[in-house]
Each structure stands twice: as structure tokens, then as C-alpha cells.
Amino acid sequence: MTLRIHTFTPVRLGRYVLQNRLVMSPMTRSRAKPDGTPGDLAAEYYGQRADVGLIVAEGTQPSDDGQGYLTTPGIYTAAHVAGWKKVTTAVHNKGGRIFIQLMHAGRMSHPDNTPHHRQAVAPSAIAPASQMFTATGMQEIPAPRALSTEDIHQTVADFRHAARAAIEAGADGVEIHGANGYLVQQFFAPNANTRTDQYGGSIENRTRFAVEVAKAIAEEIGADRTAIRLSPGSPLGGLDEGASGPDLYRHLVAQLNKLGLAYIHVMHNGDDRLMADLRAQWKQALILNRPGRPREEIGADVASGLADLEAYGQMVLANPDFVARLKSDAPMNQADHTTFFGGTSQGYTDYPALEVAAA
Incomplete structure (x- = not known):
């Protein structure tokens, strides 16, 4: 319990003071409507978990090109804004804060999963050598189309537009998904980015897209409502950042620090020296x-x-009263892996709170 005392104290994050230092990680649940509007139960799901200091909502595509998986939410149309408004209202009514994570899947996609059914886009035309779940089952992910310089500028504009839409929907801010093998991280990895222009080659060039996205969003909604998630060294999506990977993140974080963003969200993959740096x-x-x-x-x-x-x-996913259970040393519900993606209220909004479990 001694370790946890610190986690229950307030902390400043950007323009906000959070009630505690516990965060709900963004987790894909694949329960959005076919048009990308958050599902009918999403407001209840997130509202149930509003006792954490900050909710980072599931990866949400900023454009048709950005979608990777089936029934993930978007935040770039009027319908999306209206749907997310219900979610943010539910969280705020419980005294919580919520950032929407902007996730462009890049090459981790399949044409069958996107609204326009077009070839995925990425830094270079290199397939990830993995499969993707589609409505007809598992399929090999085809090679993406390499983004042109003009395409990159449009993608940055898409992120900017999505960030503005998120604020219009009542979100407290946005988190750029720069991790887990998706588009932003694809620019970092030499085995996914073989470009010879200003977006490939050197560390400065491979981080350029991430910095441009962060700058654009900060200009649009304020740096104190803008954040980014990073996963140094993560091999997800078939990425290999190579020997220069740690130095790339040192350079990137130094550049992002100049922008005064609200926070960085780092997945610690075991490199203690890099994490300390x-x-x-x-x-x-x-x-x-x-x-x-x-x-x-x-x-x-x-x-x-x-x-x-x-x-x-997973502990927050399975325990809507995660903070209360920590404070009282109560046992935790165990997450049901079979209900993580898609489905109904089962494994989504039906995990019992302490008082329900006791009854």
C-alpha cells in the first residue's frame, strides 16, 4: 500500500489538474458502428471508469485512410463528433478527464476494413508480413502505397482536423499514437521506411513526420491539450528500429519537449537507460x-x-472501480480475453463493481 499512496495525489497535466495519477490506457474494443461512430454502449463503458485521473480513449482514426481494423471509431465527421460527445459528457459528469487517441494505422490495415476499400498507405511500399482480421476471416496484409510528399502534408492536415473535431466533441485533449507499429512509428523504422527524401534516412528525417503532426495539432488546439504515445524498441507490426533506435527517441523527445506538450506516454520495453534519459x-x-x-x-x-x-x-478494463479497489486492497475482476474485440455488453460494460460483486 505504501507505493500506492503517491498515486492518489493530484497532478498537473497540461492545462488540467487530475484527481490522481492513474491512467486508463487506450485499448481497441472494436465496437463502433459501421460508419465509425462510437457504439451505443461506449458512453457507459468510459463513464464507468472515470475515477482514474485520465482516460485515454481507444485508438481513433483521423481519416478513411487511417482505419486499420474492423469497427474502430473515427473522429472526422459530424456523426463521429456527436457520438463522442455522449462519451465525453458521461466522463465529465463523473468528474473525469478524457483524451482521444488519434491512431493512423498506416500499413497495418486491409482494404476490406476501410470505408473506401483502398490500398493502405505507409512511408514505403513494404508489407508488414502479417495477417489482419476482416469480415471474411484472416487475410494477408497487402503491400501499402508509399505516401507522396503531398500525401504526407495531407495526412498531417487530417490529424489537425481530427484534433479539432475531438475538442468539438468535448474531449479534454488528444494523444497522437506514435507507437505499437502504426503509421507514426513506421516512419521511425528503417525496415519500414526506405525513403530518400526529407522523411527518410537520418534520425532527424525519420522523426520529421511525428514532429510535424505534433506541431500541427498543438497549433490547432493548444500544446497543453496535445500529447503523444511512444513505444521505443517495440517490434509490433514487424518494425525494427535498428541500432539507432534509442538515439532516435532521445532526439525525438528533445524536439517534442520544445513544443510544451501536455505529456508523453511511454511504453517501457526494458531499456532502463533510455527510459532514464x-x-x-x-x-x-x-x-x-x-x-x-x-x-x-x-x-x-x-x-x-x-x-x-x-x-x-486490462485491470481498468475489467474493473470499472479500479481506483476504489486499489484503495481498499480489494480483489480485482479478471479480464475476459474472448470479449476484448467486438460483441455486445458482455466483457464491456458488465464487469461488476465492488458493491455489485458483494451483493
Whole structure:
């Protein structure tokens, strides 16, 4: 319990003061309507979990090109804005804060999953050598189309537009998904980015797209409502950042720090030296996610000063009263993996809170 005391104290994040230092990680649930509008239960789902200091909503595409998976939400049409408004209202009515994560899947997509059924786009025309679930089952992901310079500028504009739409929908801010093998991180990896223009080759060039997206969004909605998630060294999506990977992140975080963003959200993949360097470089709030962190270590990174907040996924997914259970040392519900993606209220809004479980 000693470690956790720190997690229940308020913390400033951008323009907000959060009620505690616990964060709900963004988790794809694939329950949106066919047009990308959040599903009917989404407001209840997120509202149930509003006792964490910050909710980062599931990856949300900023354009038709940005969609990777079936029934993921978007935030670029009037219908999307109206749907997300119900979600943000539910969270705010419970006293919570919510950022919408902007996720462009890049090459991690299949034409059958997107509204326009077009070839995916990426830094270079290199397939990820993996499969994608579609309405007709698992299919090989085809090679994407390499973005032209004009396409890149349009994609940055798409992110800007989506960020504005998120604010119109009542979100407190947006988190750029620069992790987990999707478009932004694809620019970082030499095995996915073989460009010879200003977006490929050197570390500065491979980070250019991420910085341009962050700058555009900060200009549109304010740096103190703009954030980014990073996963240094993550091989998801077939990416290999190579020997220069750690230095790339040191350069990137230094550049992002100049923008005064609300926070960076880092997935710690085991490189303690790099994590310490990023902590030293970054002057705003830092959210740390350690995959598989055991319950008894909750609060350890806040207590040590390595992070300002800690992010949790499955434990928050399965426990709408996650904070209350931590404070009382109550047992946690276990997540049902079979209901993670798609489906109904089962495994989504029906996890019992403590008082329901006791009854």
C-alpha cells in the first residue's frame, strides 16, 4: 500500500489538474458502428471508469485512410463528433478527464476494413508480413502505397482536423499514437521506411513526420491539450528500429519537449537507460506503461520519480472501480480475453463493481 499512496495525489497535466495519477490506457474494443461512430454502449463503458485521473480513449482514426481494423471509431465527421460527445459528457459528469487517441494505422490495415476499400498507405511500399482480421476471416496484409510528399502534408492536415473535431466533441485533449507499429512509428523504422527524401534516412528525417503532426495539432488546439504515445524498441507490426533506435527517441523527445506538450506516454520495453534519459529530457508530465506490471508494483514508478502517472490496461478494463479497489486492497475482476474485440455488453460494460460483486 505504501507505493500506492503517491498515486492518489493530484497532478498537473497540461492545462488540467487530475484527481490522481492513474491512467486508463487506450485499448481497441472494436465496437463502433459501421460508419465509425462510437457504439451505443461506449458512453457507459468510459463513464464507468472515470475515477482514474485520465482516460485515454481507444485508438481513433483521423481519416478513411487511417482505419486499420474492423469497427474502430473515427473522429472526422459530424456523426463521429456527436457520438463522442455522449462519451465525453458521461466522463465529465463523473468528474473525469478524457483524451482521444488519434491512431493512423498506416500499413497495418486491409482494404476490406476501410470505408473506401483502398490500398493502405505507409512511408514505403513494404508489407508488414502479417495477417489482419476482416469480415471474411484472416487475410494477408497487402503491400501499402508509399505516401507522396503531398500525401504526407495531407495526412498531417487530417490529424489537425481530427484534433479539432475531438475538442468539438468535448474531449479534454488528444494523444497522437506514435507507437505499437502504426503509421507514426513506421516512419521511425528503417525496415519500414526506405525513403530518400526529407522523411527518410537520418534520425532527424525519420522523426520529421511525428514532429510535424505534433506541431500541427498543438497549433490547432493548444500544446497543453496535445500529447503523444511512444513505444521505443517495440517490434509490433514487424518494425525494427535498428541500432539507432534509442538515439532516435532521445532526439525525438528533445524536439517534442520544445513544443510544451501536455505529456508523453511511454511504453517501457526494458531499456532502463533510455527510459532514464527520456525522463531527464522531458519537462512536462510523463505517463509510463509497463506491460504486465504486477499489482504489488502499482505506484512504484511514481514513487521513484521515473513517471508522474502510470497507465493500466486490462485491470481498468475489467474493473470499472479500479481506483476504489486499489484503495481498499480489494480483489480485482479478471479480464475476459474472448470479449476484448467486438460483441455486445458482455466483457464491456458488465464487469461488476465492488458493491455489485458483494451483493
